[in-house]
Amino acid sequence: MFVSIQNLQITAERLQSKVIEPYNKTSNQTAMLARLQQTCDLIRRMGRIFHLTKRLRSQLQGGAKEITKAAQSLSEADYFLEGIDLDGIDIVQEDLAFLREAKNDVKLQAEDMLERGIDTQNQSLVGAALQVFFNLQLLQPQVLQVVQKAIERLQEDTSNALDVAHLTQQVSVSGLKGPGKASIPVAGNSAPFRAALWTNTERVTDNVYRAFCKIRHLEKVLVKKKDPVTHTYFMQELRKNGHEDILKAFWESVTDMLSKELTKASNDSTFLKQAFEGEYPKLLSLFNDLWKRLMNLESPQATRAEVSSLSEDLQADSEQSWCLTGEGHSSPEDMLWTTLKPFENAYLSRSLSRLLDAVNIATSTTTRDTPTREDMDGILRVIASELKVASVDEKLCRTVAKNVVQTIHHLCSRCEHLVAMDGADVTQVIGPPTAAQQCNGTVVHLLHHFTGGINDYLGSSNLSSDATSAIRNSLQYIDGVMTNAIQPLLDSIADSIEAIILTMHNENFAQPATEKTATPDAPCSLYMRELQQFLSRCRADYFALFPSCDVVTKRIQHLASRTIELFVRHASLVRPLGDGGKMRLAADFAQMEMALAPLCQHVGDLGRSYKLLRSFRPLLFQTPQHLAQSPQLGDTVPYSLVLHFLFAKAPTEMRSPYETASWSRTRYSKWLDQHPSEKERLVLIRGALDAYVQSVKQRNGKEFAPIYPVMNELLQKAMKHEKC
Template identity: 40%
Template sequence: MDEKVLEEFRNDRAYEIFLNEEFDAKQYANIIIASQEINDSLQKLSAGINTLDRELHSQVVAHHDDLLSQATSIEALEGVLKMMQSRIESLQITVGRIQKKVVDPYKMISSRTAQLRNLQIACDILRCVIRVLYLSRRLDGQLQGGLKELTNAAQSLNELDYLYNSMDLTDIQMIEQDKQKIEKARQSIENEAMLVLTDGMKSQNQTKVATGLQVFHNLQKLQLILQKVIEKSCNNLESCVCETLDPNTHIQSRSTGPGRAVMPTPGNAAAWRVSLWQGMEKLMGNIYETCVQMSVLEKVLFKKKDPVTHLCFIEELLKDGHPTVMAAFWKKVIFILTHELSRATEDNTFLKQTFESEYPKLLRFYNDLWSRLKPYSVTIDQVTTVRLGSVDYDNSVFSVPLITPVMGKDDVFNFPAENELNPELALRDSLSSFENAYLTRSLSRLFDPINTFFPDTAKEPPKREELTNIEKTVANELNAASVDTRLSLAIAKNVSKTIRLYCAKCERLIVTNSNAVQLTAAMTGAQTRNATVINSIYYLCTAVSKVIHSGNFAPQTIEVVEPAIQSALNMIKEAVEPLVKAMSKTIEAMILKIHQEDFASEKTENQIAKSECSSFIKDIQRFTDRIKGDYLARLDCIEIVDEMLNSLASRVLELFIRHISLVRPISDAGKLKIAADMAQMELAVGSICTKLSELGKSYKVLRCFRPLLFQTPEHILGSPALGENLPYFLVLNFLYSRAPPKLPSPYKASKWTEKEYSEWIDNHPDESERLGLIRETLDNYIQSVRVSDNKVLPPIIVVMQKILLKASSHRRGRFTTGILTSQMSLDR
């Protein structure tokens, strides 16, 4: 069609509707009639038809030759179709002849095949019937053979079951009577096998147990029977547990109203407890006996093998995902104990109180049970990995095993691998509620006396008699818990908390103001109170320490308590330390008076012979004697006081030698006076320490320093003690006393006092820093000498330079030695 004509129809609304593929003539006619424009529509349609006729005529004229050629092709196609039709008819005739030749033989073959199949089925049924009759007669003979033929009878029954299940033998009258007889025989065999198995477990006869297991294995009921055995044993134990925990089982109880718990009469409480513990002892015995029976069963399962597959019975169970016998049984035992104990104690408060208050006794029964079972615990002589299908198994009691052990001769429990359930802990955890309650009560028993002795208004610590009560309570708690290591550790933690609580209470009583550290007058009330508190803490520490070391307690228990004791002793040290520091400051102030003494004047021999020690030495002697007699003698912690006094004595000697080295100038009479002071200082320090020889380096410095007073500088330079027992800076400070007056001492060059210089030395423990200050002062003096007219250095200055050089080389030598030692360690 010409595009113009087509476009004209598309743009005309009257013709546009006819181009729609979903055009409905009836709908169009209804619309025209409804619009009452029929004449106009007919005219429009007539004009459109004329237009189409003209367009068709023009198309025919334009394609006249093509239309003629298409008409010729249609005639040829009709000829081809006729030829194909004739060939199809011929083919149908041929297929019909072939069908007649195939159908009859096929029907004959199908008939013969059905006959053959029926013959085979009949033969199979006859063979099964013959085999059933034979096995039935053989079963009769085996049943007459007793226990020896029991496993063979079970095997015959197994084969009979296979025959009945593999073939439909219903409605065969010949074997109907045999079928009933077989069912009776099955029941008889199962009952007899169960009796043999049960008797073997009770008597621990592995042969009988093996016979029973083999019978049920042959009957394909091994797993089912094991479940029944475990269930029956657990039910018996559950009944025994319920009976033991039932208050009515024990001594006659008084009548109570409905809804009230059964309670023992007041006069029968003790007898009720005795009966309860006897029942618990019997219960533990029943659990033990049942565990041993289960162990025998499991041992046989590990040893017994299927004669056909040669696999152990246990492996056949494990490959189906079932746990071992002991795993299943022990889990149920733990569940029964946990559940029944919880239920019984909820229903009867007296029973709950008995178990909580006498928990160590209850725990002892459990520990005795486990100690009896422990000899049967697993002894894995050899571990071999077994692959069953696509799953690895072990010998774990409480889970599907991953490895299979070669069992020892007395194996009951297979200790689990890491992160798996521990049978002993599982048994212990069934008592966790009672243990927690007992520990809470124990802590309360330990805390109550302390809280009673320390009310909010307390100003004094408890008396010795009251502390003795705390000591007895601690001893009683530890002794009661000694039946079990784990319980002992828990009680030991409570004891540690008790000691820390007591120390916390005492700490609030300690006075820390100035009255507690005054040393000028008699002891104040604050100092007396502190001494009483310290003695109270020390008494408790020594008492508890005596308890834990004199008793037969595990080392772990002692290790738990000792840190708390040590913490209390440290608290004592902290309480005594302010007083010792005050002593140290007072003695240091007395030592500073050495610089007010006259060591430069010369005296005659008579004056020297009559001379006494310096006055500050006498002050120190009087002070130390008074403090030790009036203050420290009231403290019972002699070891702690001696330790702190030894440190104080060492500090006093160190300060004394330091300030002696700063004295300048010193005459010959002054040297003798210093020597006398040193001798008297030894006596003064000896009165406050245990042994002077235990003071260490400070006492060695004192002993080595005294000869320096009378030695020449050259002798001092060659002294073997220089750099070893005598520090270089100390000797150099002393040599300033022999130096020219123009050479100022290091502290004067820095414009310090003797006290400030001593404090600087304390704050700079590195000797190189101390020597650096001395070197600076010495270098300044040497520089001033070089610029003066007299450029010759005094001999003492040369000696001091050599000592500084020796100190530097000594320090480098130690540094090199340290490097070589480290390198040798690395080489090794």
């Protein structure tokens, strides 16, 4: 075994001696070939660099016209220098130093060209500079550097413009008029200081506008310009690294900077804080002007005819990114207004305080005294002042209008505490007006004066339709307070009217016709004369407390309609009714129109109630058959009313609905008020007729009263009409 192993080792050593020498020789020759190839590549690159250096020297002598070609040569030189180290090769060191110096020089020239092109809005200069940076592979960092420098310059200018020390120095310099004229200004105590602040703030907006125009111009060239060799648009090159919209990024940075600088300035100086918050509309006006100028810039669409479809798509994407809104995004306009939000909130809070203070002063809760017209004029002046100042901006105006609405609600709440709603001194209608009734009248007068002042201002102002509508709609709350102030008295008057009308049932309407009652000038009843006197006294004593306005007029007209309703209702319930009674009742109908004169100048304005009054009077003299066929039934004269009247023509054993229910006329009248539905009334009347039928059957009567078939037929017709 041992001998075999030794033989194997000897054989391996013999083979190794035969292989190792050829391997070492081959390895050395391969290494020499590789070094020879590297040397050839190095010489080739050096030769190319010598050539590029020579060409570059010539191009640099051409100045700005050849700068893009020089950048291309530098780009080629960088390509040939990539991955190799030429340190220690003396022959090329001079050229390498020249290339480094030339690259730095070309970059500086391109930066200057780009700055001048942006400042002068020269697309050719900007395009050439961008081409240089593209060739030098510096496009992205250089564009971002331009944007960043613009933001930093804006921040520095804004910080200086809003710095109290700079403002003080600015006022001091401008105030030097000659020897002995210098003074030390105190921030906030001089008009020049305030004027300097607003001048500087306006300068800030001007700087923002100019910077925006520059960046917008830069983006426009990036969208249009493409490399003539690779045909790559510069904007595409930026998007490869995630920089899709430099204008949007710039605007986000600018608005964020403005927000921080304005907040810092207001925190550092109480005067600036008071100026920006107290005179916020002026600050908002400056920013409004800035936004309007930005919106009036030349539309990018104007250049689309000059570019290819790909550039057009890039421009469309850029615009979409700039205007991008929705969930997770804010519009550029919203970004701008967000910078002013703290000052807007403070201003609106102060504005609301001024408005509410005016109401609180006018309607002091320490006394029960009602405010004066001068107090209302003071509130109106404050409202007009706040709306006028806020009219510089539609959104601000709408918000201040909401404050005005809140102020009107507060005024209504304060006036409600002044209004007496219950008690005998509010509802009495026997003697002269009480102090409580006079107070309510004064409150209604003042609220009417206030409403008129608001409407006059809205009619002469240039407020937006939204703000005007919001304020006008809030006036309905004032109408509600005015209604609450007058309604208790009107309800009491209505109760007294019904009490007077109820006395008609105490009079005798069963007498036959006489020569006196048969004349057209038949005397009216005693209750009617009492009603006329009462309504005339109400006009003189109570209605005179209130102004002649729509709210009061409508409530009084409603009272007049209620009077007609009660009168016709109880006239239909009168029984027995003789021919003489009909004539006197007809005279009462005629006198009712005269009685209503104190309530409304034109009784015809009462509409349906007046038609009922005029239509029911002729029915007094018609037979039951004619009544049942009258064309006025249903629409003008309710069926239930005619059926009530037909009970007066029926025999006594056919009892009226209220008699069947064992009610008084007063209770029945209240039931009718509580059940305005014609269906419910007809059902009750049907019960009365059914009770009559049962009574006839119980006494074994052989026939019904002649009027029963007429009433039953009319009832069926009415039930069908009302779909009972």
